[in-house]
Amino acid sequence: MKELLKKCLVEFLGTFFLVTTIGCALFPNSNMSFPPMAIGFILMVMVYAGGHISGGHYNPAVSLAAAVRGALGWKDFIPYIISQLIAGTLAALLVKYLVVIPPYSNETSFAVMPMIICEFLFTFALCYVVLHTATSDDTKGNSYYGLAIGATVLAGLLATAGTCYGAFNPAVALGIFVMGIAQVKLVAITLLTNFVAGAAAAGVYKITSND
Numbered sequence: 001m002k003e004l005l006k007k008c009l010v011e012f013l014g015t016f017f018l019v020t021t022i023g024c025a026l027f028p029n030s031n032m033s034f035p036p037m038a039i040g041f042i043l044m045v046m047v048y049a050g051g052h053i054s055g056g057h058y059n060p061a062v063s064l065a066a067a068v069r070g071a072l073g074w075k076d077f078i079p080y081i082i083s084q085l086i087a088g089t090l091a092a093l094l095v096k097y098l099v100v101i102p103p104y105s106n107e108t109s110f111a112v113m114p115m116i117i118c119e120f121l122f123t124f125a126l127c128y129v130v131l132h133t134a135t136s137d138d139t140k141g142n143s144y145y146g147l148a149i150g151a152t153v154l155a156g157l158l159a160t161a162g163t164c165y166g167a168f169n170p171a172v173a174l175g176i177f178v179m180g181i182a183q184v185k186l187v188a189i190t191l192l193t194n195f196v197a198g199a200a201a202a203g204v205y206k207i208t209s210n211d
Contacts, residue, residue, distance in 0.1 A: 004076055007054035008083040014046040014058035015087035019175040023095030026181075027102070036157035044150025051134060051146065059169040060084050061198030065127035068202035071135040081170075088171035092178035101179055110186060115164040119193040120200075122156030123168040127201035137211050170194045 021042040025035035047056035055072065057063045060081040066072035072080065095101075129152045132138075133145040157166045165182060167173040173190040176182045182190075 004079060007076070008079050010050040010054040011057060011080055012083040012087040014050050014054075014056060015084040015171050016091045017046055018043055018058050018169075019088045019091035019172055020094055022172060022175065023092060023101075023179055024099055027095070027099045036154050036161075039157060040150040040154030042150075043153050044146045047134075047149050048146035054080075055134065056146070056149075057130070058084060058171070059126070060171055061123050061169060061194040062127050062130050063198075064195055065131055065198040065202040065205070066135060068199055069131050069135060069205055071131070084171040085174055088175035089178050092175040095175075095179055101181060109183060110164055112186075112189065115186065116189060116193050118160040118164040119167065119190050120197045122152070122160060122166075123194045123197035124201045124204075125156065126152050126168050127198045128204060131201065131205040132209070136209055138209075165190055168194065 018039070021038055022035070025033050025038040043058065046058060050056045050058075055066060057066060057072075057080065063072060063077055063080045063084070067074055067077045126149070129148050130145075133142065133148045139145070153168060156168055160166050165173065165176060165186070167176065167190050170191045173182070173187050173194065177184070177187045
């Protein structure tokens with residue numbers, strides 16, 4: 001139990017800093033912000049910081065992929081995602097206190113099918129990269145896994161700007177909803193898409209991995 005609590009605390013901290021960075025970068029107090037870089041980098045450093053303890057998921061879809069792959073025990077799966085979702089919610093509340101979110105932002109809307117495709121593709125890519133760089137015996141002990149994971153999110157954000165929320169992460173989707181910048185229907189679709197993509201990535205990993 002003590003070991004699980006330690007892992008959940010690491011997952012909480014990593015997710016908290018990720019969602020806080022997302023909110024503060026999207027709605028800065030100045031115009032000197034480049035959100036995709038800030039988001040990709042905070043994920044990278046948090047993965048390096050906590051990867052050796054909890055796996056550095058900070059993402060319920062990644063935790064699902066890891067559980068399906070066998071890198072995370074199913075008994076730990078629910079505590080992991082509870083920690084991540086609580087962290088995303090608290091981080092969003094902090095962002096609402098720290099920065100001014102324009103009223104028009106809650107009108108953000110996307111065409112549903114392109115949004116689903118983009119969220120699926122880059123959540124899949126993220127989970128696929130995590131499994132191959134951070135859980136595979138072939139790449140065990142490498143020093144680049146954090147960079148690979150952060151760069152995947154950076155690439156996804158740059159590629160899908162204006163098409164979807166760029167969450168690639170149910171905890172992030174929940175966070176932007178709490179911030180008031182996402183519609184309930186679209187957030188629900190994003191959450192489901194993220195989880196499906198995580199499970200799909202685990203399935204493809206099992207087919208392609210040498211483990």
